[in-house]
Amino acid sequence: xxxxxxxxxxxxxxxxxxxxxxxxxxxxxxxxxxxxxxxxxxxxxxxxxxxxxxxxxxxxxxxxxxxxxxxxxxxxxxxxxxxxxxxxxxxxxxxxxxxxxxxxxxxxxxxxxxxxxxxxxxxxxxxxxxxxxxxxxxxxxxxxxxxxxxxxxxxxxxxxxxxxxxxxxxxxxxxxxxxxxxxxxxxxxxxxxxxxxxxxxxxxxxxxxxxxxxxxxxxxxxxxxxxxxxxxxxxxxxxxxxxxxxxxxxxxxxxxxxxxxxxxxxxxxxxxxxxxxxxxxxxxxxxxxxxxxxxxxxxxxxxxxxxxxxxxxxxxxxxxxxxxxxxxxxxxx
Numbered sequence: 525x526x527x528x529x530x531x532x533x534x535x536x537x538x539x540x541x542x543x544x545x546x547x548x549x550x551x552x553x554x555x556x557x558x559x560x561x562x563x564x565x566x567x568x569x570x571x572x573x574x575x576x577x578x579x580x581x582x583x584x585x586x587x588x589x590x591x592x593x594x595x596x597x598x599x600x601x602x603x604x605x606x607x608x609x610x611x612x613x614x615x616x617x618x619x620x621x622x623x624x625x626x627x628x629x630x631x632x633x634x635x636x637x638x639x640x641x642x643x644x645x646x647x648x649x650x651x652x653x654x655x656x657x658x659x660x661x662x663x664x665x666x667x668x669x670x671x672x673x674x675x676x677x678x679x680x681x682x683x684x685x686x687x688x689x690x691x692x693x694x695x696x697x698x699x700x701x702x703x704x705x706x707x708x709x710x711x712x713x714x715x716x717x718x719x720x721x722x723x724x725x726x727x728x729x730x731x732x733x734x735x736x737x738x739x740x741x742x743x744x745x746x747x748x749x750x751x752x753x754x755x756x757x758x759x760x761x762x763x764x765x766x767x768x769x770x771x772x773x774x775x776x777x778x779x780x781x782x783x784x785x786x787x788x789x790x791x792x793x794x795x796x797x798x799x800x801x802x803x804x805x806x807x808x809x810x811x812x813x814x815x816x817x818x819x820x821x822x823x824x825x826x827x828x829x830x831x832x833x834x835x836x837x838x839x840x841x842x843x844x845x846x847x848x849x850x851x852x853x854x855x856x857x
Contacts, residue, residue: 641654642654643738644738644744645741645812645814646741649745652720652721652723652724652746654723655724655726657726657731658731664728664732664735665735667728667732672703675703679769680699683773687773690772690773694772697772697783697838698772698773702766702769704761704831705761705762705763705764705765705766708758708762709758709762709766712757712762713758713762714730714733715733715754716751716755716758718730719743719754720746722734722744736823736827738813738814738819739813739814739822739823739824740813740823740824741812742812749796750797757790761786761793764785764789767782768782780846783838784838784842784846787836787839788835790831790832791832791835793831794831794832795832797828
Protein backbone atom coordinates (compact mmCIF):
# COMPACT_ATOMS: atom_id res chain seq x y z
CA UNK A 525 0.00 0.00 0.00
CA UNK A 526 1.43 3.43 -0.89
CA UNK A 527 2.34 5.83 1.93
CA UNK A 528 0.42 9.02 2.56
CA UNK A 529 3.39 11.03 1.40
CA UNK A 530 3.46 9.20 -1.92
CA UNK A 531 -0.23 9.88 -2.37
CA UNK A 532 0.26 13.57 -1.68
CA UNK A 533 3.12 13.71 -4.13
CA UNK A 534 1.03 11.94 -6.72
CA UNK A 535 -1.77 14.43 -6.27
CA UNK A 536 0.54 17.41 -6.64
CA UNK A 537 1.88 16.00 -9.90
CA UNK A 538 -1.62 15.34 -11.24
CA UNK A 539 -3.75 17.68 -13.27
CA UNK A 540 -5.56 20.23 -11.03
CA UNK A 541 -9.24 19.54 -10.41
CA UNK A 542 -11.85 21.97 -11.55
CA UNK A 543 -13.27 23.87 -8.56
CA UNK A 544 -16.72 23.54 -10.13
CA UNK A 545 -16.54 19.77 -9.68
CA UNK A 546 -17.09 18.32 -6.27
CA UNK A 547 -15.54 14.89 -6.90
CA UNK A 548 -12.74 13.83 -9.25
CA UNK A 549 -12.35 10.10 -9.86
CA UNK A 550 -9.15 8.45 -11.06
CA UNK A 551 -11.08 5.46 -12.39
CA UNK A 552 -13.91 5.27 -14.93
CA UNK A 553 -15.27 2.10 -13.32
CA UNK A 554 -18.74 2.58 -11.90
CA UNK A 555 -21.46 0.68 -10.13
CA UNK A 556 -19.21 -1.13 -7.57
CA UNK A 557 -19.90 -1.14 -3.88
CA UNK A 558 -17.63 1.06 -1.77
CA UNK A 559 -15.68 -0.73 0.95
CA UNK A 560 -14.44 0.84 4.24
CA UNK A 561 -12.08 3.75 3.86
CA UNK A 562 -8.45 2.77 4.37
CA UNK A 563 -6.61 6.05 4.33
CA UNK A 564 -7.38 9.75 4.62
CA UNK A 565 -4.97 12.64 4.48
CA UNK A 566 -4.87 16.28 3.55
CA UNK A 567 -2.90 17.81 0.75
CA UNK A 568 -2.62 21.20 -0.83
CA UNK A 569 -2.16 22.34 -4.37
CA UNK A 570 -1.42 25.62 -6.02
CA UNK A 571 -4.21 26.56 -8.47
CA UNK A 572 -3.87 29.90 -10.23
CA UNK A 573 -1.61 31.16 -7.49
CA UNK A 574 -3.99 30.25 -4.65
CA UNK A 575 -3.56 27.43 -2.17
CA UNK A 576 -6.47 25.02 -1.84
CA UNK A 577 -6.90 22.07 0.47
CA UNK A 578 -7.95 18.64 -0.71
CA UNK A 579 -8.93 15.53 1.18
CA UNK A 580 -7.43 12.35 -0.30
CA UNK A 581 -9.40 9.16 0.30
CA UNK A 582 -8.18 5.73 -0.70
CA UNK A 583 -11.19 3.52 -1.36
CA UNK A 584 -10.62 -0.10 -2.52
CA UNK A 585 -13.19 -1.80 -4.69
CA UNK A 586 -12.71 -5.56 -4.84
CA UNK A 587 -9.44 -7.55 -5.01
CA UNK A 588 -9.47 -7.62 -8.79
CA UNK A 589 -9.70 -3.82 -9.09
CA UNK A 590 -7.09 -1.24 -8.29
CA UNK A 591 -7.83 1.15 -5.41
CA UNK A 592 -9.84 4.22 -6.30
CA UNK A 593 -8.68 7.67 -5.29
CA UNK A 594 -11.35 10.21 -4.56
CA UNK A 595 -10.21 13.79 -4.47
CA UNK A 596 -12.72 15.88 -2.56
CA UNK A 597 -12.06 19.62 -2.59
CA UNK A 598 -12.48 20.72 0.98
CA UNK A 599 -14.14 23.89 -0.28
CA UNK A 600 -17.06 21.74 -1.44
CA UNK A 601 -17.24 20.10 1.97
CA UNK A 602 -18.00 23.57 3.35
CA UNK A 603 -14.65 23.69 5.12
CA UNK A 604 -12.58 26.89 5.40
CA UNK A 605 -9.85 27.40 2.86
CA UNK A 606 -7.65 29.27 5.33
CA UNK A 607 -4.47 27.60 6.58
CA UNK A 608 -5.01 25.24 9.51
CA UNK A 609 -2.86 27.03 12.06
CA UNK A 610 -4.28 26.08 15.45
CA UNK A 611 -4.97 22.70 17.00
CA UNK A 612 -8.60 23.62 17.66
CA UNK A 613 -9.15 24.67 14.08
CA UNK A 614 -7.53 21.50 12.81
CA UNK A 615 -9.67 19.36 15.12
CA UNK A 616 -12.85 21.17 14.07
CA UNK A 617 -12.00 20.88 10.38
CA UNK A 618 -11.14 17.19 10.70
CA UNK A 619 -14.41 16.48 12.50
CA UNK A 620 -16.42 18.30 9.85
CA UNK A 621 -14.58 16.46 7.08
CA UNK A 622 -15.17 13.11 8.76
CA UNK A 623 -18.88 13.81 8.99
CA UNK A 624 -19.00 14.74 5.32
CA UNK A 625 -17.08 11.58 4.40
CA UNK A 626 -19.50 9.39 6.35
CA UNK A 627 -22.47 11.04 4.62
CA UNK A 628 -20.85 10.63 1.21
CA UNK A 629 -19.99 6.95 1.79
CA UNK A 630 -23.50 6.26 3.08
CA UNK A 631 -25.16 7.85 0.05
CA UNK A 632 -22.79 6.09 -2.35
CA UNK A 633 -23.49 2.74 -0.71
CA UNK A 634 -27.24 3.28 -1.03
CA UNK A 635 -26.90 4.12 -4.72
CA UNK A 636 -24.63 1.16 -5.39
CA UNK A 637 -26.99 -1.13 -3.53
CA UNK A 638 -29.66 -0.59 -6.19
CA UNK A 639 -27.51 -2.43 -8.76
CA UNK A 640 -27.50 -6.13 -7.84
CA UNK A 641 -24.28 -8.00 -8.51
CA UNK A 642 -24.64 -10.65 -11.19
CA UNK A 643 -22.44 -12.78 -13.49
CA UNK A 644 -23.96 -11.61 -16.78
CA UNK A 645 -22.60 -9.43 -19.57
CA UNK A 646 -22.39 -6.46 -19.62
CA UNK A 647 -21.39 -6.13 -15.97
CA UNK A 648 -23.33 -2.88 -15.50
CA UNK A 649 -26.64 -4.38 -16.72
CA UNK A 650 -29.45 -3.81 -14.24
CA UNK A 651 -31.20 -7.07 -13.29
CA UNK A 652 -33.97 -6.41 -10.80
CA UNK A 653 -33.94 -8.72 -7.77
CA UNK A 654 -31.39 -11.11 -9.24
CA UNK A 655 -30.99 -14.44 -7.41
CA UNK A 656 -28.57 -17.16 -8.49
CA UNK A 657 -30.01 -20.44 -9.72
CA UNK A 658 -30.58 -23.21 -7.20
CA UNK A 659 -30.36 -25.98 -9.82
CA UNK A 660 -27.11 -26.95 -11.51
CA UNK A 661 -26.52 -26.71 -15.25
CA UNK A 662 -26.55 -30.51 -15.90
CA UNK A 663 -29.90 -30.82 -14.12
CA UNK A 664 -31.48 -27.94 -16.05
CA UNK A 665 -30.23 -29.16 -19.43
CA UNK A 666 -31.18 -32.74 -18.57
CA UNK A 667 -34.76 -31.75 -17.78
CA UNK A 668 -35.04 -29.62 -20.91
CA UNK A 669 -33.73 -32.17 -23.41
CA UNK A 670 -35.41 -35.03 -21.57
CA UNK A 671 -38.74 -33.26 -21.92
CA UNK A 672 -38.09 -32.71 -25.63
CA UNK A 673 -37.31 -36.42 -26.12
CA UNK A 674 -40.45 -37.42 -24.21
CA UNK A 675 -42.55 -35.05 -26.30
CA UNK A 676 -41.07 -36.44 -29.54
CA UNK A 677 -41.78 -40.01 -28.49
CA UNK A 678 -45.32 -39.29 -27.33
CA UNK A 679 -46.13 -37.39 -30.52
CA UNK A 680 -44.87 -40.25 -32.67
CA UNK A 681 -47.01 -42.92 -31.05
CA UNK A 682 -50.14 -40.78 -30.74
CA UNK A 683 -49.91 -39.69 -34.39
CA UNK A 684 -49.36 -43.27 -35.59
CA UNK A 685 -52.41 -44.36 -33.65
CA UNK A 686 -54.64 -41.57 -34.99
CA UNK A 687 -53.37 -41.67 -38.59
CA UNK A 688 -51.48 -44.89 -39.46
CA UNK A 689 -50.98 -43.83 -43.09
CA UNK A 690 -48.65 -40.93 -42.25
CA UNK A 691 -45.38 -41.08 -44.17
CA UNK A 692 -42.00 -40.74 -42.53
CA UNK A 693 -41.65 -37.17 -43.78
CA UNK A 694 -45.08 -36.26 -42.43
CA UNK A 695 -44.23 -37.78 -39.04
CA UNK A 696 -40.97 -35.85 -38.76
CA UNK A 697 -42.71 -32.62 -39.78
CA UNK A 698 -45.48 -33.28 -37.28
CA UNK A 699 -43.03 -33.95 -34.44
CA UNK A 700 -41.14 -30.74 -35.26
CA UNK A 701 -44.24 -28.56 -35.15
CA UNK A 702 -45.49 -30.13 -31.91
CA UNK A 703 -42.10 -29.48 -30.26
CA UNK A 704 -41.96 -25.92 -31.61
CA UNK A 705 -45.51 -25.20 -30.50
CA UNK A 706 -44.83 -26.47 -26.97
CA UNK A 707 -41.65 -24.39 -26.65
CA UNK A 708 -43.33 -21.27 -28.05
CA UNK A 709 -46.39 -21.57 -25.84
CA UNK A 710 -44.98 -22.72 -22.51
CA UNK A 711 -41.29 -21.76 -22.50
CA UNK A 712 -41.41 -18.46 -24.38
CA UNK A 713 -44.90 -17.70 -23.10
CA UNK A 714 -43.55 -18.00 -19.55
CA UNK A 715 -40.93 -15.39 -20.36
CA UNK A 716 -43.48 -12.97 -21.84
CA UNK A 717 -45.65 -13.30 -18.73
CA UNK A 718 -42.79 -12.98 -16.20
CA UNK A 719 -40.19 -10.80 -17.94
CA UNK A 720 -40.22 -8.10 -15.23
CA UNK A 721 -39.32 -10.47 -12.37
CA UNK A 722 -37.44 -13.21 -14.22
CA UNK A 723 -34.14 -12.45 -12.47
CA UNK A 724 -35.59 -13.45 -9.11
CA UNK A 725 -37.49 -16.54 -10.26
CA UNK A 726 -36.56 -19.97 -8.88
CA UNK A 727 -39.14 -21.95 -10.81
CA UNK A 728 -37.88 -24.61 -13.21
CA UNK A 729 -38.55 -22.57 -16.37
CA UNK A 730 -37.36 -19.38 -14.68
CA UNK A 731 -34.00 -20.97 -13.87
CA UNK A 732 -33.75 -22.30 -17.42
CA UNK A 733 -34.19 -18.77 -18.72
CA UNK A 734 -31.54 -17.45 -16.34
CA UNK A 735 -29.17 -20.15 -17.56
CA UNK A 736 -29.86 -19.25 -21.20
CA UNK A 737 -29.39 -15.55 -20.38
CA UNK A 738 -25.65 -16.20 -19.99
CA UNK A 739 -25.66 -16.11 -23.80
CA UNK A 740 -28.02 -13.12 -24.03
CA UNK A 741 -28.58 -11.00 -20.93
CA UNK A 742 -31.33 -9.01 -22.66
CA UNK A 743 -33.76 -11.61 -21.34
CA UNK A 744 -33.14 -10.37 -17.79
CA UNK A 745 -33.06 -6.62 -18.45
CA UNK A 746 -36.60 -6.10 -19.76
CA UNK A 747 -35.37 -5.47 -23.29
CA UNK A 748 -38.20 -4.13 -25.48
CA UNK A 749 -37.31 -6.06 -28.65
CA UNK A 750 -36.86 -9.40 -26.92
CA UNK A 751 -40.14 -9.00 -25.05
CA UNK A 752 -42.12 -8.08 -28.17
CA UNK A 753 -40.54 -10.86 -30.24
CA UNK A 754 -41.20 -13.53 -27.61
CA UNK A 755 -44.75 -12.29 -26.99
CA UNK A 756 -45.58 -12.45 -30.71
CA UNK A 757 -43.99 -15.89 -30.95
CA UNK A 758 -45.98 -17.21 -27.99
CA UNK A 759 -49.31 -15.72 -29.12
CA UNK A 760 -49.15 -16.51 -32.85
CA UNK A 761 -46.50 -19.08 -33.77
CA UNK A 762 -47.16 -21.32 -30.76
CA UNK A 763 -50.84 -21.96 -31.56
CA UNK A 764 -49.97 -21.87 -35.28
CA UNK A 765 -47.51 -24.76 -34.85
CA UNK A 766 -50.08 -26.89 -33.04
CA UNK A 767 -52.68 -26.05 -35.69
CA UNK A 768 -50.26 -27.18 -38.41
CA UNK A 769 -49.64 -30.41 -36.49
CA UNK A 770 -53.38 -31.09 -36.30
CA UNK A 771 -53.78 -30.40 -40.02
CA UNK A 772 -50.98 -32.85 -40.83
CA UNK A 773 -52.54 -35.60 -38.72
CA UNK A 774 -55.91 -35.19 -40.39
CA UNK A 775 -54.34 -34.35 -43.78
CA UNK A 776 -56.20 -31.11 -44.11
CA UNK A 777 -55.41 -29.17 -47.32
CA UNK A 778 -54.58 -26.04 -45.30
CA UNK A 779 -51.50 -27.73 -43.86
CA UNK A 780 -49.30 -26.46 -46.68
CA UNK A 781 -50.19 -22.79 -46.52
CA UNK A 782 -50.15 -22.78 -42.69
CA UNK A 783 -46.70 -24.38 -42.68
CA UNK A 784 -45.43 -21.67 -45.00
CA UNK A 785 -46.84 -18.84 -42.85
CA UNK A 786 -45.60 -20.20 -39.53
CA UNK A 787 -42.17 -21.19 -40.88
CA UNK A 788 -41.55 -17.78 -42.45
CA UNK A 789 -42.62 -16.13 -39.21
CA UNK A 790 -40.10 -18.22 -37.25
CA UNK A 791 -37.29 -17.41 -39.68
CA UNK A 792 -38.11 -13.70 -39.67
CA UNK A 793 -38.15 -13.48 -35.87
CA UNK A 794 -34.87 -15.37 -35.55
CA UNK A 795 -33.13 -13.20 -38.16
CA UNK A 796 -34.22 -10.05 -36.35
CA UNK A 797 -33.04 -11.58 -33.07
CA UNK A 798 -29.54 -12.16 -34.46
CA UNK A 799 -29.29 -8.84 -36.26
CA UNK A 800 -30.34 -6.65 -33.31
CA UNK A 801 -27.74 -8.37 -31.16
CA UNK A 802 -25.07 -7.94 -33.86
CA UNK A 803 -25.97 -4.26 -34.24
CA UNK A 804 -25.51 -3.60 -30.53
CA UNK A 805 -22.20 -5.49 -30.56
CA UNK A 806 -20.58 -3.88 -33.61
CA UNK A 807 -22.17 -0.42 -33.55
CA UNK A 808 -22.85 0.29 -29.88
CA UNK A 809 -20.04 -1.84 -28.47
CA UNK A 810 -22.38 -3.77 -26.14
CA UNK A 811 -21.95 -7.54 -25.80
CA UNK A 812 -24.74 -9.55 -24.19
CA UNK A 813 -23.05 -12.97 -24.13
CA UNK A 814 -20.42 -14.08 -21.67
CA UNK A 815 -17.00 -14.78 -23.22
CA UNK A 816 -17.15 -18.56 -22.70
CA UNK A 817 -17.51 -20.41 -26.02
CA UNK A 818 -20.16 -22.77 -24.63
CA UNK A 819 -22.64 -19.97 -24.02
CA UNK A 820 -22.12 -18.29 -27.37
CA UNK A 821 -21.82 -21.26 -29.72
CA UNK A 822 -24.20 -23.72 -28.08
CA UNK A 823 -26.87 -21.51 -26.48
CA UNK A 824 -26.85 -18.44 -28.70
CA UNK A 825 -25.89 -19.89 -32.10
CA UNK A 826 -26.95 -23.56 -32.16
CA UNK A 827 -30.12 -23.39 -30.06
CA UNK A 828 -31.49 -20.50 -32.14
CA UNK A 829 -30.13 -21.42 -35.57
CA UNK A 830 -32.32 -24.52 -35.54
CA UNK A 831 -35.31 -22.21 -36.00
CA UNK A 832 -33.72 -20.85 -39.15
CA UNK A 833 -32.53 -24.09 -40.73
CA UNK A 834 -35.62 -26.31 -40.30
CA UNK A 835 -38.29 -23.66 -41.01
CA UNK A 836 -36.14 -22.42 -43.89
CA UNK A 837 -36.01 -25.92 -45.38
CA UNK A 838 -39.76 -26.37 -44.91
CA UNK A 839 -40.44 -23.01 -46.59
CA UNK A 840 -38.19 -23.90 -49.53
CA UNK A 841 -39.85 -27.31 -49.96
CA UNK A 842 -43.33 -25.80 -49.85
CA UNK A 843 -42.29 -23.08 -52.29
CA UNK A 844 -41.06 -25.66 -54.80
CA UNK A 845 -44.20 -27.75 -54.30
CA UNK A 846 -46.37 -24.68 -54.94
CA UNK A 847 -44.42 -23.84 -58.09
CA UNK A 848 -44.84 -27.38 -59.46
CA UNK A 849 -48.54 -27.31 -58.64
CA UNK A 850 -49.20 -24.05 -60.47
CA UNK A 851 -47.00 -25.11 -63.36
CA UNK A 852 -49.05 -28.29 -63.75
CA UNK A 853 -52.25 -26.27 -63.43
CA UNK A 854 -51.12 -23.76 -66.05
CA UNK A 855 -49.60 -26.32 -68.46
CA UNK A 856 -51.59 -29.50 -68.04
CA UNK A 857 -49.78 -31.23 -70.88
